Amino acid sequence: MSILTFDDVMLSFDGVRALDGVSFSVDPGELFAVIGPNGAGKTSIFNVLSGVYRPQRGTVRFDGVSLLGRRPHQIARLGVARTFQNIELFSNLTVLDNLMLGRHHHHPYGVLAAFGWIGKARRSELANRHAVEEIVDFLELAQWRRHPVGLLPYGVQKRVELGRALAAEPKLLLLDEPVAGMNQEETEDMARFILDIRDDLGLPMVMVEHDMGLVMDLADRIMVIDFGRPIRTGTPTEVATDPDVIRAYLGEEHRVES
Numbered sequence: 001m002s003i004l005t006f007d008d009v010m011l012s013f014d015g016v017r018a019l020d021g022v023s024f025s026v027d028p029g030e031l032f033a034v035i036g037p038n039g040a041g042k043t044s045i046f047n048v049l050s051g052v053y054r055p056q057r058g059t060v061r062f063d064g065v066s067l068l069g070r071r072p073h074q075i076a077r078l079g080v081a082r083t084f085q086n087i088e089l090f091s092n093l094t095v096l097d098n099l100m101l102g103r104h105h106h107h108p109y110g111v112l113a114a115f116g117w118i119g120k121a122r123r124s125e126l127a128n129r130h131a132v133e134e135i136v137d138f139l140e141l142a143q144w145r146r147h148p149v150g151l152l153p154y155g156v157q158k159r160v161e162l163g164r165a166l167a168a169e170p171k172l173l174l175l176d177e178p179v180a181g182m183n184q185e186e187t188e189d190m191a192r193f194i195l196d197i198r199d200d201l202g203l204p205m206v207m208v209e210h211d212m213g214l215v216m217d218l219a220d221r222i223m224v225i226d227f228g229r230p231i232r233t234g235t236p237t238e239v240a241t242d243p244d245v246i247r248a249y250l251g252e253e254h255r256v257e258s
């Protein structure tokens with residue numbers, strides 16, 4: 001039983017077809033990657049998934065409910081968390097405070113305090129702090145926990161952003177070019193954390209990424225798209241040896257000998 005299904009999704013802007021009959025599904029615990037050349041429609045898939053764009057045709061279902069017509073914050077509340085190509089954190093706030101903000105929908109104390117339930121609010125705050133400290137340990141952020149995010153190296157900031165997404169305790173994680181702009185060491189660290197998220201937390205992920213090596217190494221399955229249409233969906237080996245994929249996108253140098 002899939003956790004996410006995209007079925008025959010069509011999205012166009014003034015006659016430009018960004019997505020033209022895209023279908024795929026993601027299984028529980030699966031790391032599913034979407035690759036394709038510039039303008040192929042990768043970001044559009046994420047924007048449909050997170051409620052930014054509404055497709056003209058097709059269905060999108062997550063955990064048994066339709067996502068179409070829902071606003072981004074409603075989709076987030078259903079358990080879909082996202083990281084962004086450009087870091088979206090509060091650079092003046094510390095790592096801990098940014099992670100706490102990732103738990104905002106676990107923060108009932110505005111209302112509780114208004115009714116005088118301060119004790120309960122305090123317990124909720126402690127539970128949130130505890131959850132955030134677990135993420136700090138998991139992503140090896142302890143040495144920076146009280147540093148303002150804006151002063152940290154780029155690769156660490158991207159890791160904090162991943163932590164902010166995890167802080168929401170999502171059921172599905174969308175990773176938008178998680179290693180874009182990273183050096184090799186930062187890329188290897190991020191790859192390790194992505195694998196830990198899948199293997200230790202069992203969290204399903206959809207990843208859009210240009211770094212072909214990373215996608216081939218990490219993903220369980222890959223969908224290759226071009227001009228808004230899926231060319232091939234399969235395991236890394238199946239995709240890398242598919243003649244249509246090689247012709248359309250990968251180039252001979254990426255061919256996996258089998």
Ligand SMILES: Nc1ncnc2c1ncn2[C@@H]1O[C@H](COP(=O)(O)OP(=O)(O)OP(=O)(O)O)[C@@H](O)[C@H]1O
Nearest residue numbers: 013016017018036037038039040041042043044045
């Ligand atoms: N808001 C928009 N208005 C008009 N056209 C758009 C809009 N968003 C996307 N498109 C068009 O849809 C197509 C797919 O774009 P999309 O950004 O999804 O591709 P992409 O694969 O993410 O590209 P990149 O790798 O460059 O980020 C492109 O032709 C793009 O110009």
